[in-house]
Amino acid sequence: MEVLIRANAEAGCILGAKIIARVVREKPNAVLGLATGRTPERLYQELIRLHRDEGLDFSRVTSFNLDEYVGLSGEHDQSYRYFMRETLFRHININQARTHVPDGTAADLHAECRAYEEKILAAGGIDLQLLGLGRNGHIGFNEPTGSLRSRTWVKILSEQTLRDNSAVFGSFDQMPRHALSMGIGTILDTRRCLLLAFGPPKARAVEQMIEGPLSAMCPASALQLHPRATVIVDEASAAGLHYTDHYRWIDSHKLDWQKYD
Ligand code: GLP
16 A cells, blocks of 8 residues: 655645546546545545646546435435535536446436446446545445445445534434445455545544554455555544654655656
8 A cells, every 4th residue: 555644634635636637647538436525625626726727638537436325316415426516527527427426316226236337347447546534444335344345235324424424414314324335346446546534533544444454344444455555644644553654765765757746
């Protein structure tokens, strides 16, 4: 795992956007896996700026989002489809027909999950998957103790996740209890993963993900098996790590072609 420690979330998001922009410049028809949540918002703002000011072209990009709440249509202001449209898609020149978010209102949710996996395959697989990190170590909506080989499926949200997300959602009681989410197996099949985690509430999950044992107790630790996973943290979320000197050493001894900034 490549661990990049930056001073704060702002610097981490700018770096993350730079990494994604490089992928899109090198492969204009790249397939991006996207994430929701508070963490990537600043990164998306930076992608919008790069599009506006530097002509970053998304016209041939395809995207697949990680997850969606069951029962919420794309018009619901708490749905992830709505979030993506308002936070990123309508500000860049991506073809909305090539943006994919699981349909949480599908009559047959299992068929929707299978079809989502097939669409990813038909698009040639995901070149880069952006990820946030749940306070309990979840990625997508893959909660602790779930299978580390799972595919896109209906996931039951843990009580902790409901509590964490209800701050944004407005109410604990109105939050959906289920979501469709890419599985850990789906995420591990992507060519590259880029996970962002900032702030003190993520410190424990960051430590378990990077230095803890590979365990379904921390689903994000499955990234230890990924051939190309990059994790961007800030000083606060890195506070629980034991090998920060090592990560900084590696970061400062990169060959020119391995450097980001
Ligand atoms: C949510 C999402 C995840 C996200 C995580 C962290 O439940 N399903 O994809 O990464 O929780 O959210 P935040 O970035 O708001 O802390």
